Amino acid sequence: MNQRNLLITLGLIAFVIVNWWLLKPSADAPADDPATEDQPIGWYVRGATIIGAGESGEPVYRLTARLIEQNPVDDSANLTQVRVRYDAGADLPWQLTAREGWIAADGQTIRLTGNVVLRDEPADGVVPTVVRTDALEMLIDSDLARTDQEVRIERGRNTLTALGMTAFLREDRVQLQSDVSGLFQP
Numbered sequence: 001m002n003q004r005n006l007l008i009t010l011g012l013i014a015f016v017i018v019n020w021w022l023l024k025p026s027a028d029a030p031a032d033d034p035a036t037e038d039q040p041i042g043w044y045v046r047g048a049t050i051i052g053a054g055e056s057g058e059p060v061y062r063l064t065a066r067l068i069e070q071n072p073v074d075d076s077a078n079l080t081q082v083r084v085r086y087d088a089g090a091d092l093p094w095q096l097t098a099r100e101g102w103i104a105a106d107g108q109t110i111r112l113t114g115n116v117v118l119r120d121e122p123a124d125g126v127v128p129t130v131v132r133t134d135a136l137e138m139l140i141d142s143d144l145a146r147t148d149q150e151v152r153i154e155r156g157r158n159t160l161t162a163l164g165m166t167a168f169l170r171e172d173r174v175q176l177q178s179d180v181s182g183l184f185q186p
Contacts, residue, residue, distance in 0.1 A: 042070030052107045052140060060140060061086045063103065063110065075105035082112060086138070092120045092172050096136070096145070110138040118145060118167065127156040131167065131174070143170040151176070157185040 050063040066081035079101035087093035099114030118131040133151045138144070145167040153160040153174065164177025 042072035042075075044069040050103065050107065059087070061110075065101070077103050079103060084110065084112075084138070086169055092122055094145075094167075094169055095119045095121060096138070098136070108140045110140070112136045112138070116147075120172065129174075130154045131165070133165070143168065145169055148177070159183050 045068050047066060048064070048068050050065075050068070051059050052061045052063065054060045062085045063079070064083045065079040067079070069078045069080075071077065080099070082096075082098045082101040084096040085093060086096065096112060096116065096118050098112035098116040101110060101112045103110050113135045116133050116136045118133075118136065120129045122128055131151055131153050133147050134149045136145055136147045136149075139146070146165065148164045151162050151165045153162075153165075153176075160176065160180065160182040162176035162181075163179040166175045166177070167173070168175070
C-alpha cells in the first residue's frame with residue numbers, strides 16, 4: 001500500500017469514528033417514548049367559541065376557551081380556560097367556568113375540571129346561586145350537570161356542602177347526593 005492509499009484509508013476511518021461519536025445517543029438523553037410516537041396531531045385554535053345548537057337549530061350553549069386542541073382519534077377536543085353560557089330556554093341561563101375541559105365530537109358532553117364554578121343569572125336584584133366543585137360533567141341533550149365530587153353551594157351568606165350533585169339546568173333545580181350540611185344565616 002502506498003502512502004497516498006494509507007492517508008485515504010486513515011482519513012476514512014477518522015471520518016467514520018467522528019460521525020459515530022457525533023451521532024451516538026448520549027447516556028443522559030431521554031429514551032424515545034413509545035406512548036407519544038406516531039400519535040396524530042389535530043387542529044388547535046386560540047380564543048375560540050363553539051356554539052352548540054338544539055334540535056331545532058337554536059343556540060343552547062356558547063363555549064369559549066383560551067385554547068381548543070382536537071384529538072383526531074375521536075374528534076373530541078381538550079379545552080383550556082373554559083367559559084360556558086348555557087341557555088336552553090330555561091328561565092335562568094347558567095354560566096360555567098373551569099381551568100380545563102373536554103368536549104365530545106358531537107358536542108353533547110362537556111367535562112370541566114379545575115376550579116369549576118356554576119352560576120345562575122337571576123333577574124336584577126336577586127342573589128345568584130354559585131356552585132363550586134373540582135369536576136363537572138354536562139349532558140347537553142338531558143339538560144343536566146353532574147358531579148360525584150364535593151360541592152359547595154353559595155347563595156348570599158348561606159352555604160350548603162355535599163358529596164355529589166345533579167343540576168337540572170332547564171328546571172333550575174339541584175339535587176344533592178350525600179353528606180349534605182349547611183349554614184344558613186339571617
